[in-house]
Amino acid sequence: MTITTVRGVRDILPEESPTWQLLEESARQIFAAYGYREIRTPLFEKTELFARAVGATSDIVEKEMYTFNDRGGDSLSLRPEGTASVVRSFIENNLQRALPWAVYYMGPMFRYERPQKGRFRQFHQMGCELFGAEGPLADAEMMAMIVRLLRRLQIDDALTLEINSLGCASCRGPYRERLFAFLQERQAQLCGNCIQRLQRNPLRILDCKGEGCRGVARQAPAMQESLCPPCADHFCGLQELLNGMELPYMVNPLLVRGLDYYTRTAFEVTTTALGAQNAVAAGGRYDGLVAEMGGQAVPAIGFAMGMERLALLLEGKGLRNGSRSGCYLLAVGAEAGRQALFLAEQWRSAGVAVQMDWLGGSLKAQLRRADRALAAQVLILGEQELAEQSVLFKDLRDGGQRLIHWGQVVESLRALS
Known part of the structure; x- marks a missing residue:
């Protein structure tokens, strides 16, 4: 009997490597041009890090992490995403004194999900994190950087930049109450998972892919109607900057992201070329996360891109095998x-x-x-x-x-x- 790969993981064969090398080299050049430097964090961390950063009630922590006890009895987890480790490194190495601090990363992440096209249990992400910048200028520049990279790769023709504002602690509380009251009256139309989410975090219901839940979400009160003046000004300023750069976008009030740490700006780049798995880049602000993790209060913003999905888009362009050389x-x-x-x-x-x-x-x-x-x-x-x-x-x-x-x-x- 031969031994095969674990379900949900795959080999990247030599015939595919030119595509990945093109992705990596293009990203390194673009990120460096914007002032980002590379950071390499461990593949596994203390489980507590992800529970605190990503959210103890998130699907990632509750259902998807690969968690185990080492021989010393400590609970460790393979990293399911990149931001938590970067924030931990920022705090641990006292980099609050080095602001602004801009880094990028590349590497494998791990989640126990149902494998499908463009989604694996070991998958690869590249992303950037910027600490210290508070205003919408940083948000707009980061989105422009993503679009520049996608244009460099010649895969920007079927992509859409979607943005939303999730507000801050002062305006999200009242919105959560309005949303809870609205959803409670419509529990019969929600799926089982969303009925459980209703008590813990009703915002997650807006991100459910079930058709019944999507129909309810489309009628729900929008976060933009509850934004406090500073958050409203921030979101308005972001749109003005995107318009000024002639960067096409659409406002998606149902865009809430799947992680608890996001505040104010949230964004995704989606494609029509990959079916249900349509997001190729996603991110947003997490101005309160550094303080929640034990550091000083520092504004921050970041994003991650799925490399498997980018490789599929390149393959669709006929670039999978690269060109002749050597x-x-x-x-x-x-x-x-x-x-x-x-x-x-x-x-x-x-x-x-x-x-x-x-x-x-x-x-x-x-x-x-x-x-x-x-x-x-x-x-x-x-x-x-x-x-x-x-x-x-x-x-x-x-x-x-x-x-x-x-x-x-x-x-x-x-x-x-």
């Missing part, structure tokens, strides 16, 4: 294979990349493998070339070929790079 060295015959090893090492020492064919065999078979490897050029070393100290250079992109002396290979390959 050089493939073929040798026909035992002596040619021996000499090819020596030559490849010399050329690599001179700074050019050369991949050898490890399996040997006929020239036709080796050419097939070079084609599968998406090589841009091949160098063929046979008996005649061995005698003449040359290689047959063949360009797999345009079919051109010529003989090149061993001493001219490095210069020829550099000229193509």
Whole structure:
């Protein structure tokens, strides 16, 4: 019996890696251009961190976390999202003195969810967190950065930026009471999960995907009607900035996000190209989270992007396999294979990349493998070339070929790079 992967996880095969490398490299360039630096946090943390940050009553903490006791009896959890760990690091390393503090991260997250297209139990996110900026300028710039990245990847044509305001502690309390009274009268139309949410956190009902609950939510009082003057000004200022940058968006009053720590701005970037799993980026403000986690009161905003879903969008654009690149060295015959090893090492020492064919065999078979490897050029070393100290250079992109002396290979390959 063979051993297979755990349900909900998958391998990223070498044929897919160019897509992921494109995502990562593009994101690093864009994030750096906006002043963000990389942070790398542990894959697991104390369970208490996520319970306090994400919310003890959230679906993530109650149903989806991978939690275990280590040999010392401590409760640990694989990270289900990135913000909590970044906030913990910000507080633990006393970075309140280094404001503004802007970081980005990339890596795997873990949630016990029902696997489906674009959703896995081990999934990958990249995201940014900005500490210290309070006004809507930071919100607008972060959204512009996301759109810039998506445009760089050429996957922005089927995307929509949705925004909402969740208010602050002073205006969310009265709104919660209005919403509770409205929903209590309509309990019969709610699903079982939302009936339980009604007592604990009625705002989560607005995010339910059930058709009956969605119908009730569309009739519910909107948060914008209950915003206090500072929150209303913040949301109005954000829209003015987005309009000024000519950044298309829509206001979605049902956008509440699935985490307890969000305040004021919440946003998502959705697509029509992936079916039900339509969010490719999401985030918002969490101005009170640092203080709740034991640090000083510091305003903050962040977002995360699902890398599997971005990869699917790139695949839909025909970019999955990447483009041809690199050089493939073929040798026909035992002596040619021996000499090819020596030559490849010399050329690599001179700074050019050369991949050898490890399996040997006929020239036709080796050419097939070079084609599968998406090589841009091949160098063929046979008996005649061995005698003449040359290689047959063949360009797999345009079919051109010529003989090149061993001493001219490095210069020829550099000229193509």
